[in-house]
Amino acid sequence: MSIDFTFGGRVKVPLIVAPMFLTSNPPMAIAACSRGVIGSYPAHATRTREVFADWLVETEEGLSKLENPAPYAVNLVVHPTNERYPGDLELCAKHKVPVILTSKGAPEDAFDRIHEWGGVAFHDVASARHAEKAVEAGADAVIAVCAGAGGHTGTINPFALVNEIREVTDKPIILAGGMSTGRDILAAQAMGASMGYFGTRFIATEECLADENQQRVMIECSAKDVFFSAALDGAPANWLRPTLIEAGLNPDEIPAYSAGMSVINPKKMDGRYTRIKSAGHGVGMIKSVERTADLCDQIIKEYHAAKRDFAATLASPERSLSTASLETSE
Template sequence: MSIPFPFADRLKMPLIVAPMFLVSNPKMAVAACRAGVIGSYPAHSTRTKEVYEEWLYESEEALAVSENNGEKPAPLAVNLVVHSSNARMEGDLEITIRHKVPIVLTSKGAPEEVFKEIHNYGGVTMHDVASARHAEKAVAAGADALIAVAGGAGGHCGTINPFALVNEIRQVTDKPIILAGGMSSGQDVLAAEAMGASMVYMGTRFIATEESLAPSDYRDSLIEGKATDIFLSAALDGAPANWYAPSLVKAGIDLEELAMTKPGAIVTSSGQSKQRYKAIWSAGHGIGATKSVQKTADLCEQLILEYEQARTQFVGSIA
């Protein structure tokens, strides 16, 4: 495990529990941090910037208790949408800076001034990219690391095979790469390292955890899910995203019609369509590894064990 950041000694494996809209929360993030992996949540999962700050206070207090008890938790990360279209960007960024959040996961745009403000207090910036062109822009703006969102990631995703994406990004920069898309086991994390990634983003496995904000029927449904249940479409909000097909069908959406619908058509149409959209769930290609609803800490422990065993077996096989 080779992670070029000062928090590397706090990690038991090179993993970030991905920030999932309306799923991730302080309890999940703190449980992950205490288990030795980076926990996170999106600032925009909260109704207001004031609630976002309450989440940060809750997280900080819980992690301080962990430290006082002699534990060495991994750092917290938050996701900020840094595109100018985000009306909350300025307020959320101000709060993030005030709390000196250790790791900031940025998406949708790569403004240089945002990275500078985070660097001023010593924060680390990791930016979402889905192509080598995106990576070049993020590096030029000052991102410390790149989150390579490949095809297979849950929710908004890239469309490029992870092998090809890592290879093309590596051709334009030597910045650390965090690979996202379809990984669901400790073995997968080790494989990503072998490909050239420094860390891995994993989200879908953590939807079905006790701390998750996902409705119980969402969590339970994923246990029966397979990669073939994932449906890629940009029709719902204009950006490519992987959706859980059974939830689309349950919402009354015809998959054949959806496949032919132009990007963004559903969200930009009637209010009824927008309401229906809220009942649609996302998931990634790694869904098939979800076999039960677990505590976040237990899932992290399982992944760490898988990672360590895979590393030992791999080293033994090439000795």
């Protein structure tokens, strides 16, 4: 299946605003779509399936008032342990959600169902083997979740992961992990990806569900404040060090990995999604709380400026390292 990543010219920059648990919502997704960026949210961020149904209606009504908006996307956890998955999938089918971002497992029936209503499925992967299994099951593209992504994250450098995925499939790659500017999107394309995937960069926006304290912490932090560990809930994840400390945990005593993943007192982790916050390595680019639409506009400008600069670099010998200059420096 060949994918038009401009979706008929509606996508103005190859970017998806990633679905973030307890952060993304319809207003944020609609605002992104209004600027030609694919907005999204996770189905499981809603407390009930009825609330999820309301979100879908809200999104469709909001987009119907816009002229030629980008399509929206919904994240579905397609693993059997997600009891809501079958019902949420059917709601997506009812509303013919154009883009489904799947994660946790790669069941063939899910991709078949998505294709039945004309949707496309992009699946999270963190290794070449994950990508291979997703493509075999019918995913239309893979989201390469690399080291540096916020929340539950991959652990492989983006250069290495993209190269390894390319050895097992020629399916489109959407690159995720530590990206935050329009220049990053161009760099991802230069690596062979079709789109970028930004999450952290959009947490400090007016429309999102993050509270003022979380947004304040995001503005104050940089990449050095991102703490990696799989010991908090059993999966590799990036957390913000200041929020761990505020929750009564000592990051210096938390290992990256531990046998059984049981080093954290469950009582201290009861509020991990309300007190302990996650972020990717791109958190340092957050300088203030912005409107989602304005942030999208900024990223689009950065992207086109980067394209012009890079074209000039390629066209001008003085602006690039030639073989001769390399030989001179040796």
